[in-house]
Amino acid sequence: MLSATSGAVRIGARRVAPRAASVVVAPMPKAPLGRITNITNITNIAQARSLSSTARLSYAINNTNPNPPLGEKNASNETPSRIGLIGARGYTGQALIDLLNAHPNMDLRHVSSRELNGQELKGYTKRKIIYENLSPEEVAQLDKDGKVDCWVMALPNGVCQPFVQALGQSSSLIIDLSADYRFDDAWGSYGLPELVQRSKIAQSTRISCPGCYATGSQLALAPILEHLGAAPATVFGVSGYSGAGTKPSPKNDVKLLHDNLMPYSLTGHIHEREISHHLGVPIAFIPHCSSWFRGISLTINIPLNKTMTSRDIRQIYQDRYAGEKLVKVVSEAPFVKSIQGKHGVEIGGFAVDSTGKRVVVCATIDNLNKGAATQCLQNMNLALGYGEYQGIPIE
Numbered sequence: 441m442l443s444a445t446s447g448a449v450r451i452g453a454r455r456v457a458p459r460a461a462s463v464v465v466a467p468m469p470k471a472p473l474g475r476i477t478n479i480t481n482i483t484n485i486a487q488a489r490s491l492s493s494t495a496r497l498s499y500a501i502n503n504t505n506p507n508p509p510l511g512e513k514n515a516s517n518e519t520p521s522r523i524g525l526i527g528a529r530g531y532t533g534q535a536l537i538d539l540l541n542a543h544p545n546m547d548l549r550h551v552s553s554r555e556l557n558g559q560e561l562k563g564y565t566k567r568k569i570i571y572e573n574l575s576p577e578e579v580a581q582l583d584k585d586g587k588v589d590c591w592v593m594a595l596p597n598g599v600c601q602p603f604v605q606a607l608g609q610s611s612s613l614i615i616d617l618s619a620d621y622r623f624d625d626a627w628g629s630y631g632l633p634e635l636v637q638r639s640k641i642a643q644s645t646r647i648s649c650p651g652c653y654a655t656g657s658q659l660a661l662a663p664i665l666e667h668l669g670a671a672p673a674t675v676f677g678v679s680g681y682s683g684a685g686t687k688p689s690p691k692n693d694v695k696l697l698h699d700n701l702m703p704y705s706l707t708g709h710i711h712e713r714e715i716s717h718h719l720g721v722p723i724a725f726i727p728h729c730s731s732w733f734r735g736i737s738l739t740i741n742i743p744l745n746k747t748m749t750s751r752d753i754r755q756i757y758q759d760r761y762a763g764e765k766l767v768k769v770v771s772e773a774p775f776v777k778s779i780q781g782k783h784g785v786e787i788g789g790f791a792v793d794s795t796g797k798r799v800v801v802c803a804t805i806d807n808l809n810k811g812a813a814t815q816c817l818q819n820m821n822l823a824l825g826y827g828e829y830q831g832i833p834i835e
């Protein structure tokens with residue numbers, strides 16, 4: 441069993457987190473498009489490319505990523521944090537419980553579900569926990585009593601506001617997995633550590649986790665934004681049915697999905713807005729659902745503003761993500777079956793057409809891992825003062 445921590449220790453731990461914030465993030469490149477103020481981008485790529493290969497290797501590792509991982513530099517807190525999880529029965533809640541169970545510093549204390557109220561939590565071995573059906577008032581009381589350091593909301597869109605409101609100005613960390621605060625810059629940080637300044641996330645007490653499609657799409661588009669042509673890039677996305685959550689709907693109806701590919705929300709999907717909002721350029725997103733359980737495949741058609749080669753483009757991505765442990769740049773288009781159960785994103789393909797002014801980039805992501813629970817844990821690690829990748833199985 442893990443030992444208890446006091447609120448004072450937790451707050452103290454948060455207070456030392458800014459130590460990590462002193463890590464220098466390379467200067468922003470000229471913002472090509474719109475409001476990309478939070479999102480870091482490629483820099484000095486041409487300079488990197490003109491170096492000798494040995495010099496370039498070390499340059500790539502050290503300098504081409506303007507927002508390098510904080511990794512162990514973020515580890516300033518040696519005391520476990522107590523976690524409360526609201527929406528624990530769902531797919532993302534369960535994926536997070538598995539990760540917390542293996543994490544040396546996360547001490548799950550409360551799990552809330554209306555359906556499982558009174559039952560014992562299975563699959564968590566660090567202590568015995570019984571599901572509760574916590575109201576916003578009960579959450580606020582537990583928080584006031586100093587029983588929890590971090591609240592995770594794994595609730596459907598539009599449900600968590602009463603909980604967040606009840607917590608008010610609490611100094612506890614709140615991480616929301618829904619879309620409710622993803623467009624609210626005043627609420628807190630948008631928790632996409634590879635693209636948003638990690639030091640900002642590390643200092644936040646309110647973090648909104650990006651959507652699953654939106655994480656994969658932004659990671660697959662951000663490095664090439666500077667070279668985006670006039671027409672919007674189009675993301676063709678296919679998700680396994682766990683992306684639709686546990687509430688029965690056509691999108692998780694296994695019989696309907698068998699031998700089938702289901703197009704839905706073909707314009708105006710919330711992730712179309714999210715990707716466009718955070719990248720600062722309009723992006724077209726056409727989602728589909730299919731019969732596998734977990735994993736997303738994205739095929740992205742990107743018009744370019746100049747002639748480029750596949751090799752140039754792949755190099756830009758490799759440079760941008762140098763040192764990242766959860767983003768892998770590969771040559772071939774990645775397969776969704778290879779990403780299932782994995783914790784990162786794979787980006788590849790980089791097929792350029794005969795004009796040299798259009799590239800197709802492919803990406804895969806496990807929607808429940810880097811698309812939800814793994815990214816949530818990465819953000820928790822950053823904001824609670826642990827090593828950025830602690831408890832995340834890295835390949």
Ligand SMILES: NC(=O)c1ccc[n+]([C@@H]2O[C@H](COP(=O)([O-])OP(=O)(O)OC[C@H]3O[C@@H](n4cnc5c(N)ncnc54)[C@H](OP(=O)(O)O)[C@@H]3O)[C@@H](O)[C@H]2O)c1
Nearest residue numbers: 527529530531532553554555595596597618683685686807
């Ligand atoms: N699934 C994904 O791939 C994915 C990826 C990224 C982000 N997300 C986002 O993460 C959130 C959770 O997704 P999920 O797939 O885990 O959903 P889910 O499987 O449908 O689970 C939803 C959870 O919320 C609880 N819940 C539902 N309505 C509630 C209400 N009115 N009041 C209190 N609790 C309620 C449910 O438990 P009880 O009914 O037992 O209370 C359950 O634990 C969603 O906002 C989703 O958009 C999902």
